[in-house]
Amino acid sequence: MGRSSKDKRDIYYRLAKEGGWRARSAFKLLQLDQRFQLFQGVRRAVDLCAAPGSWSQVLSRHLRGSEGSPAQVVAVDLQAMAPLPGVLQIQGDITKASTAQEIQRHFEGLPADLVVCDGAPDVTGLHDLDEYIQAQLLLAALNITTHVLKRGGTFVAKIFRGKDVTLLYSQLRLFFPDVTCAKPRSSRNSSIEAFVVCRGYNPPEGFVPTMDNPLLEPEAGLALSRLSGPSRVIVPFVACGDLSAFDPDRTYPLQRSVQGASCEDSVQGSTCETSVQGPLGEGMSVQGPECEELSRLSLLD
Ligand SMILES: C[S@@+](CC[C@H](N)C(=O)[O-])C[C@H]1O[C@@H](n2cnc3c(N)ncnc32)[C@H](O)[C@@H]1O
DSSP: OOOOHHHHHOHHHHHHHHHTOSSTTHHHHHHHHHHHOTTTTOOEEEEESOTTOHHHHHHHHHOBOGGGOBOEEEEEESSOOOOOTTEEEEESOTTOHHHHHHHHHHTTTOOEEEEEEOOOOOOOSOHHHHHHHHHHHHHHHHHHHHHHEEEEEEEEEEEEOOTTHHHHHHHHHTTOSEEEEEEETTSOTTSOEEEEEEESOOOOTTOOOOOOOTTTSTTHHHHHHTOOTHHHHHHHHHHHOOOTTOOTTSOOHHHHHHTTOEEEEEEETTEEEEEEEGGGOOOOOEEOSSEEEEEEEEOOO
16 A cells, blocks of 8 residues: 555654664654663563564564573564564464464473564454454453463553443453553554553463453353363453353452442543543553653552
């Protein structure tokens, strides 16, 4: 698809050309790193939904392994992309168990320190549908992340701040005590896109990573019966917010996170501020040099 004249006027489009970046999105990751120091101490990183590869370029240029040796970077996308030095490419689907296994093989069984995902579906222009599909892609990214990320690791993903965004925050908070939503300066104001920075990976006790999505399988009951313990509650909730398997007499972490949470979204002009009240945390909006931090959700229980 050709570039519109609007793209050509865009400063980040021009800077990307000058800097040899494959896409202007490189600046989003660079600015998120400036704000959150994402790259500190990272030796193994995964770039989900990586094509054409500007985030992988950023990772391969900026990460340093131990004693100056290059860090290991794995890039995954449905589409093939031109090779990049120091980046292993997997042409595959992030929803497939085989993709998680391939990443693990490349890291020789060691977990990643950082997983990033700039995934986006082909937008239809129907806002509700686009938001829904984007949310499903984010949850697929979270799901594969539970297979490859180390405890304490960081997950960064694109999010559309639609009307159901607070459900996504609750789903993410099951796995990360620290979830912050930020909009880098290079992300267009006219877009509802932002990024969640999720730190301190800490899955619920007893959670077993699985690629099963019982709610999307035709024989859903059968698939659900394969799961046990906390996974029987958490997987359906993460898959699509379903609480039907939720037993109010049990006290899984899910129960603590979801009950009593009251969230408000207000869209003002082209920017959105999310404020979260109640047990999930307090709303906060900070203007940083490179990133506007929209909300921070910290674990209070
Ligand atoms: C906005 S582009 C990513 C841009 C990239 N971060 C960069 O800086 O060059 C979104 C990508 O998500 C990929 N994608 C969407 N669904 C996917 C899936 N299920 N598995 C793997 N990749 C997927 C698309 O193929 C597309 O290349």
